[in-house]
Amino acid sequence: MATVDIEAINKRIAKESEFVEKITGEVAKVIVGQKYMIERLLIGLLTNGHVLLEGVPGLAKTLAVNTLSSTIQTRFQRIQFTPDLLPADLLGTLIYDQRKGEFSTKKGPIFSNLVLADEINRSPAKVQSALLEAMMERQVTIGENTFPLDDPFLVLATQNPIEQEGTYPLPEAQVDRFMLKLSVGYPNKEEELEIMRRMASEKKPTVQPVVSPDEIISARSLVSEVYIDEKVERYIIDIVFATRNPKEYGLEELQDLIAFGASPRASINLHQAAKAHAFLRRRGYVTPEDIRSIGMDVLRHRVIVTYEAEAEELTSEDVVRKVLNKIEVP
Amino acid sequence: MNVLNYTIPLILSFGPGLCYSQDLDSTGTSAPNYAAEVTASVGVSARQVAQNRSVSLAIKVTWQGDLGRFEIENVEVPVLTNLEVVENASSNWVGEKQGTKVAVKTYEFILQPKALGMAYVDAAIIEYRDTITDKKHHLVTNRLEVEVTPPIIERDYKRYILWTSAILFVFALAIAAVFGIKRKRARAAERLKLAESAGPVEDKYLADLSKNVDPEGSEKVEAFSALAKLWRRYLAEKFGLDTGGMATQEISSALLLHGLEQKTVDASNEILDACDVAKFSGGQIEQSRLDRAYALTEEILQEYRRRDLVENETGT
Structure with a gap:
């Protein structure tokens, strides 16, 4: 029996999640549809988890992140990743001051609350590593000094899955550091019609900041209090373990298709993301629905399929989908 | 020709003891120069x-030298008692034995017994001519006896x-009939059972x-867990949904796709939602929600029961 007061949490969530409506309302002024993407970005914001957005060009990935950052009173930096980008361009460097005769630190664009790493796979491994290290450590060392990064600090990276020439695909170990990997899809007909009309209009919508970083940090604290029952926790564990030992869960057909299952980081992230998902649904407790809803985004980049699976044109998404459909809901 | 297969070995083994050679010329004079040959x-x-x-009878004439060294002019068929010749054949063989050229002429007769008892092969007279001296000689073989035993009963294999x-067919037919009857009875029992539980x-x-x-x-959590399981099982059986791997909203969507009216889908959603609250919020749920979920479950089950009965009556 839980000792938490769900009713009290529900009331607090109802009060403190008001900013979610405001953010989505403001974002909707600019972005048509893409509710899935906006919701996941908010989950990243609420759980302090970095998000990787993957989708073909023109799906408003960058615009969505730009707009989201505009709704929060925070510092936002967009870094366009290019092949000639250097780690110092990202993190900062020491500059020699001739007048003073000493080195001074020039901080890079990573010292911001929201960082958009646009087309992250266009930069070489050294730049990617610098960013991903900062993402994990939440601090940057320049010269002899180590500087903590701001809170909130959220990296939203985008990459294009179709143009692979001249790109540097992120290694699995580094992709694992992103809490969520979103697969951004095309808008539907009605949405596209609305996009077309809005773009044709001369009057461009403007977005106002509606939430402060303190509110985000406070909401994060509340998200961590969202109740998650042991049954649901075991459900998470079953899902993650099924990606490692599918045979034990009656998924014999996946045994030879999975090279590497999801890491413990997947369990941790699924646990956190499910809480944030419940928060966005104004619920003080997590249900299996939250797990199933967010499961794909947490697991798709953490399950590595074998060559056999690739030969059968099976992706990690197919594998995760099978796992999610097989594991019995508590 | 099984008989022939063991004729020669028998001759070789029995030959010296069974017969003798007598060196006589055709005129009755002996031929000492060739007696041993x-x-x-x-x-x-x-x-x-x-x-x-x-039974096979073989007469073998052997000499040293070329085959043309002697000419067998006549081999009289021996006088047979209680036997008759049904086939005959002859063959020549020339070879070397211990460095000496040897010629063999074999005469074979297939003999058929006539009646039970003893049968006899009398002496055979072999007349031959020395091609060098042009003299004629003859040899006389031993008399042999053969016992004729009762005939072997022939098996009519075709029959x-x-x-x-026919027996196997009847046996298979009987087995098939037994199994058929058993299966028929099992089906009848199954039909009866189905009819009983229809x-x-x-x-x-x-x-x-x-x-x-x-x-x-x-124990509200247990009650709601049992209710959720029951409701999921019912939806799976009634509408063929794989509810085991579905969350509440997914079940509602599947029911809508299945063509259920919105009212029923909403009620189902309310039942499952109440169960979710009880199960996953640490059991903090009002009694009224359990009562309502229970009542809704009962109501929907009764409604579909009534519809089924009407359908069965009208045969639609």
């Missing part, structure tokens, strides 16, 4: 032969196969509901 042996393939079988096949599927779930879900009990 030409020998004759006689043998039968068996000392006992069934009346309906045959045997026919009968065996009532609406809701009956089973209504019984389960009253038995396993106690809305007044103190």
Whole structure:
């Protein structure tokens, strides 16, 4: 029996999640549809988890992140990743001051609350590593000094899955550091019609900041209090373990298709993301629905399929989908 | 020709003891110069032969030198008692034995017994001519006896196969009939069982509901868990949904896709939602929600039971 007061949490969530409506309302002024993407970005914001957005060009990935950052009173930096980008361009460097005769630190664009790493796979491994290290450590060392990064600090990276020439695909170990990997899809007909009309209009919508970083940090604290029952926790564990030992869960057909299952980081992230998902649904407790809803985004980049699976044109998404459909809901 | 297969070995083994060679010329004078050179042996393939079988008689004339050294002018068929010749053949063989050229002429007769008892092969006279001296000689073989035994009873294989096949066929037919009857009875029993339980599927779930879900009990989580399981099982059986791997909203969507009216889908959603709250919020749920979920479950089951009965009556 839980000792938490769900009713009290529900009331607090109802009060403190008001900013979610405001953010989505403001974002909707600019972005048509893409509710899935906006919701996941908010989950990243609420759980302090970095998000990787993957989708073909023109799906408003960058615009969505730009707009989201505009709704929060925070510092936002967009870094366009290019092949000639250097780690110092990202993190900062020491500059020699001739007048003073000493080195001074020039901080890079990573010292911001929201960082958009646009087309992250266009930069070489050294730049990617610098960013991903900062993402994990939440601090940057320049010269002899180590500087903590701001809170909130959220990296939203985008990459294009179709143009692979001249790109540097992120290694699995580094992709694992992103809490969520979103697969951004095309808008539907009605949405596209609305996009077309809005773009044709001369009057461009403007977005106002509606939430402060303190509110985000406070909401994060509340998200961590969202109740998650042991049954649901075991459900998470079953899902993650099924990606490692599918045979034990009656998924014999996946045994030879999975090279590497999801890491413990997947369990941790699924646990956190499910809480944030419940928060966005104004619920003080997590249900299996939250797990199933967010499961794909947490697991798709953490399950590595074998060559056999690739030969059968099976992706990690197919594998995760099978796992999610097989594991019995508590 | 099984007989022939063991004729020669028998002759070789029995030959010296069974017959003798007598060196006489055609005129009755002896031929000392060649006495040692030409020998004759006689043998039968068996000392006992069934009346309906045959026996082989072989007369073998052997000499040293070329085949043309002597010319066999005549081999008289020996006088046979209780036997008759049914086949005959002859053959020549030339070879070397211990460095000496040897010629052999073999005369073979297949003999058929006539009646039970003893049968005899009298002496055979072999007349030959020395091609160098042009003198004629003859040899006389031993008399042989063969016992004719009662005929071997012939098995009519065709009839045997026919009968065996017929028996096997009848046996297979009997087995098939037994299994057929058993299967027919099992089907009849199954039909009877189905006919007996042909009532609406809701009956089973209504019984389960009253038995396993106690809305007044103190263990609300258990009650809601049981209710959720029952409701999911019912939806799976009734509408063929794989509810095991679905969350509440997914079940509602699947029910809508299945063509259920919105009212029922909403009620189902309310039941499952109440169960979710009880199960996953640490059991913090009002009694009224359990009562309502229980009532809704009962109501829907009764409604579909009634519809099933109407459908069965109208045959639609």
